[in-house]
Amino acid sequence: MDKIDLNSIKHVLLLGATGGIGQAIMNHLLDQNSSLVIHALTRSPVEHPRVHNAVADVINESGLTEFMSSFPSVKFEMIINTVGYLENELGGPEKSLRDISEEKLIEYFRANAVLTPVLAKVVRNHLSDDGFVFVALSAMVGSIGENELGGWYGYRASKAALNAFIKNIAIEWRRSHKKSLVLAIHPGTTHTSLSEKFSTNVTHKIHSPSESAANICNVIFGATFAQSGSFLNWDGRVIQW
Ligand SMILES: NC(=O)c1ccc[n+]([C@@H]2O[C@H](COP(=O)([O-])OP(=O)(O)OC[C@H]3O[C@@H](n4cnc5c(N)ncnc54)[C@H](OP(=O)(O)O)[C@@H]3O)[C@@H](O)[C@H]2O)c1
Structure with a gap:
């Protein structure tokens, strides 16, 4: 096989299982494969007989290492990381340079970018020799090549950094793990608490979380190992870095 087969998956590691898209991916996977088990580290509990859940600070190397142990x-x-944010108690996306805050930029990078390489480090002894997929949910606005509107400094740059991490992880694992598929995926605009406030002027289709989960899984299970290190749209299109 040159790709991952959903039916052969036994164990999934999911970060962000309490989020709009993360929860929908969890439900989609559990529905589609009645024998797989999901391991989820979350800030609040997830109840499901086939979800092994621990509650801790997700963006924390020692917490992740302890969970893995x-x-x-x-x-x-x-392995799929859906953690990300656009607005929190530090504020929302910057309209211009005057809105820049050093503290907010660092927090954007911590949650949207840094978590993924840390996750790759701590999971390295848990990668299936039969092949695995490692995915982080990115965002179209993280494409430097397709940036025409500007603004949203912290979110854009942190997702661009996430994409750079994904490319690097793919290169490293291509050498050590022939059957590795490492992807950054843009889920498409999706009705969740993250997008709610920012969707009013959106002219393109806004997907439900379950539609996005199905789209993301179609991209993951349609992609070949040769595509590792790609930034893909929810419909499978390659997005420029
Ligand atoms: N929705 C969209 O239109 C859209 C578009 C493009 C990209 N994305 C990306 O898709 C991913 C999922 O987004 P979503 O729409 O499902 O958002 P969401 O419903 O707000 O879920 C976000 C998830 O990230 C977790 N999270 C956020 N900040 C965290 C922090 N500091 N520490 C630990 N966990 C944290 C949340 O945990 P809690 O539940 O504990 O808060 C939640 O599980 C994100 O990476 C986002 O950037 C979404």
Whole structure:
């Protein structure tokens, strides 16, 4: 096989299982494969008989390492990070340079970018030898090549940094793991708490979380190992870095 088969997946590591898209991906995977188990580290509990859940600070290397040590022999065929934010108590996206705050920029990078390479580091002994997919949800606005509107400094740049991390992880794992598929995926605008406030002037289609989960899974299970290190749109189109 030159790609990951959803039916052969036994263990999934999911970050962001309480989010709009993360929860929909969790439900989609559990529905589509009745034997897979999901391991989820979250800030608030997730209840499901096939979800092994621990509650801790997600964006924390020691917390992630401790979580991983609770199932030392588990190998993942799928690792997916859906954690991300656009607005929090520090404020929302910057309209211009006058809105820049050093503290906010660092927080954008911490949650939207830094978590992914840390996750790749801590999961390295849990990668299935039969092949695995490692995905981070990025955003179209993280494309430097397709940036025509400006603004949103912290969110854009942190997603661009995430994309750079994804490319680097793909290159490293291509050498050590022949059957690795490392992807940054733009889920498409999706009705969630993240997008709610920013969707009023959107002219293109806004997807429901379950539509986006299905789209994301179609992209993941349609992609070949040769595509590792790509930034893909929800419909499978390659997005410029
Ligand atoms: N919705 C869209 O239109 C859209 C478009 C492009 C890209 N995306 C990307 O898709 C991903 C999922 O977004 P979503 O729409 O599902 O958003 P969401 O409903 O707000 O979910 C975001 C998830 O990230 C977690 N999270 C955020 N900040 C965190 C922090 N500081 N520490 C730990 N966990 C944190 C949340 O955890 P809690 O539940 O504990 O808060 C939640 O699980 C994000 O990476 C986002 O950038 C979304």
